[in-house]
Amino acid sequence: MKPDNYRFATRAIRAGQQPDPTTGAIMTPIYQTSTYAQEGIGVHKGFEYARVSNPTRSALEANVAALEGADHGAAFASGVAAIEALAKLHSAGDHIICGANVYGGTDRLFRQVLSRLGLEFSFVDTRDPVAIESALRPNTRMIFIETPTNPLMHVTDIAAAAQIARRQGARLVVDNTFATPYFQRPLELGADAIVHSSTKYLNGHSDVVGGIVLTSDGEIIEGLRFLQKSAGAVPGPMDCWLVLRGTKTLHVRMAAHDRNGRRIAERLHQDPRALRVFYAGLPDHPQHELARRQMSGFGGMMSIELGDRERAERFCRATRLFTLAESLGGVESLVSHPAAMTHAAVPQAEREAMGISEGLVRLSVGIEDVDDLLNDLDQALPKR
Numbered sequence: 511m512k513p514d515n516y517r518f519a520t521r522a523i524r525a526g527q528q529p530d531p532t533t534g535a536i537m538t539p540i541y542q543t544s545t546y547a548q549e550g551i552g553v554h555k556g557f558e559y560a561r562v563s564n565p566t567r568s569a570l571e572a573n574v575a576a577l578e579g580a581d582h583g584a585a586f587a588s589g590v591a592a593i594e595a596l597a598k599l600h601s602a603g604d605h606i607i608c609g610a611n612v613y614g615g616t617d618r619l620f621r622q623v624l625s626r627l628g629l630e631f632s633f634v635d636t637r638d639p640v641a642i643e644s645a646l647r648p649n650t651r652m653i654f655i656e657t658p659t660n661p662l663m664h665v666t667d668i669a670a671a672a673q674i675a676r677r678q679g680a681r682l683v684v685d686n687t688f689a690t691p692y693f694q695r696p697l698e699l700g701a702d703a704i705v706h707s708s709t710k711y712l713n714g715h716s717d718v719v720g721g722i723v724l725t726s727d728g729e730i731i732e733g734l735r736f737l738q739k740s741a742g743a744v745p746g747p748m749d750c751w752l753v754l755r756g757t758k759t760l761h762v763r764m765a766a767h768d769r770n771g772r773r774i775a776e777r778l779h780q781d782p783r784a785l786r787v788f789y790a791g792l793p794d795h796p797q798h799e800l801a802r803r804q805m806s807g808f809g810g811m812m813s814i815e816l817g818d819r820e821r822a823e824r825f826c827r828a829t830r831l832f833t834l835a836e837s838l839g840g841v842e843s844l845v846s847h848p849a850a851m852t853h854a855a856v857p858q859a860e861r862e863a864m865g866i867s868e869g870l871v872r873l874s875v876g877i878e879d880v881d882d883l884l885n886d887l888d889q890a891l892p893k894r
């Protein structure tokens with residue numbers, strides 16, 4: 511099918527997939543094979559070795575590419591493996607600008623692994639386009655942003671960042687894990703590539719670790735295919751199949767996450783026991799107007815400030831439906847404590863400066879019945 515001709519829900523379910531040519535199986539098979547028979551030397555069906563390509567992986571890559579409006583996808587074994595591949599399109603001496611409030615694992619990869627190999631990084635508050643502009647150097651090759659961010663829901667103006675990148679001749683990469691293509695399509699705003707931790711909403715069922723890059727840039731996809739082959743951080747066919755099964759319901763799940771997320775954010779906003787609620791969908795979010803401009807919904811991610819560590823701990827012990835766990839984006843609701851969990855590696859002073867206090871808890875609102883979730887939060891919030 512030509513995915514461009516169809517709307518989002520149809521693409522989610524159909525793009526990248528045809529009935530299996532040998533059996534007619536309606537579901538793309540899990541091609542659990544490392545290699546492929548060749549009819550003669552150099553005569554094959556386009557598949558030679560499974561690190562290089564696998565039909566289940568190709569189906570997933572085409573499917574998510576269609577959702578992001580990209581020509582190509584390249585799947586990796588995890589979100590950070592996908593981000594590493596994007597950085598490795600560059601060479602020692604090249605400079606990358608990265609958002610200051612990105613996913614902790616991205617920060618660790620850049621600071622503790624890739625800077626040892628000679629890539630240069632600047633970490634800036636990308637909410638302010640002027641800050642991005644002032645961090646530019648003659649050797650800046652990539653601007654890497656995440657929007658909205660984890661856990662404070664900072665929003666970066668994608669179109670403004672894309673203009674800065676274009677003027678510089680650098681690439682803009684957007685980590686679109688939180689918003690998903692259902693709510694935000696960065697390529698349409700000028701980004702050169704999008705990365706996802708497909709572990710999160712794309713898969714949606716908390717049973718896979720995976721990553722994927724989407725792009726329409728021929729040079730980027732060529733570089734990524736070369737890295738899939740040469741560095742080898744590729745996902746197995748079973749994991750690709752699970753994500754492909756997840757994306758079939760992305761539109762249904764995201765609409766439900768958004769409904770529950772808005773209800774819960776609004777309720778918490780009115781509850782004096784939550785001192786602050788960080789959710790881009792609330793009118794008092796400092797970048798609400800920008801968020802409304804570049805996103806069509808706000809999903810189920812939010813953070814709340816409870817005042818101190820003791821209150822945060824009491825809350826995390828008391829919730830019954832919101833399970834205390836890392837990760838996000840699954841159908842089940844989770845709660846986490848960023849200072850002790852996802853951002854534990856960041857020194858406390860830096861954490862506090864970023865606004866990740868000891869009293870902050872993050873919610874990944876699932877798609878259970880919203881009244882049950884509201885009741886759970888109500889009984890768990892510590893009295894003031």
Ligand SMILES: *Cc1c(COP(=O)(O)O)cnc(C)c1O
Nearest residue numbers: 588589590613685687707709720
């Ligand atoms: C989880 C996450 C990552 C890393 O992905 P993994 O699949 O865990 O390697 C990157 N970016 C964001 C925004 C994430 O939430």
